[in-house]
Amino acid sequence: MAFNLRFRFSPTKDGLVKVLGPLETEIMQILWQEGSSTVKKVHRKLAQQRDIAYTTVMTTMSRLADKGVLNRERDGLAYVYTPVISEDEFVNLVVRQVLDGLLDDYSDTAISYMVDYLAKNNPAELRRLQREISQRLNGTK
Missing domain, CATH: 1.10.1220 (Arc Repressor Mutant)
Structure with missing residues (x-):
């Protein structure tokens, strides 16, 4: 399986934040653990740790889908996001x-x-x- 994922490499950062932003990394960690999820569920999980807007999570997940890291499929009124590849x-x-x-x-x-x-x-x-x-x-x- 060939992937052409787009990312920027920042060697001074730690872990996956080298290639994904801090929020992108947190979201991917949740999705790799859960398998798939909606913005609402991811937001709920992130909101337990800090104050974060629903729209920020939605935008970030949409960008991860645009980058080719997440797959996005409509399920009723919501989108379900699934990692394209494992961690x-x-x-x-x-x-x-x-x-x-x-x-x-x-x-x-x-x-x-x-x-x-x-x-x-x-x-x-x-x-x-x-x-x-x-x-x-x-x-x-």
Whole structure:
């Protein structure tokens, strides 16, 4: 299944807020947990945590549908929103798109930085990467 989701990458943010806004992330977390929902139900859940306008939630969910992250189907007077892909699929897609962009344009720098970063911050992952590369070169994976 191929997705062409549109998002902006903000590397200084945390978690999914790197690619979705804070409210978009909260809404997606609710929908990934619930499976599907209406604006009314999502608003009710968000309103338990903070003061937020119904129209703000409605607009944000509509924009998520426009971005291709949510599917929107009419059910009577309301729309039911369903995630197009799971959270894991979304994370994998974002990682692929970000790394593809970096490796396409800045391959040497990106690879050198990744190796240096892993050596300094996560040597176990660097060893895992080394094993993965060896397996690929030997055709065993």
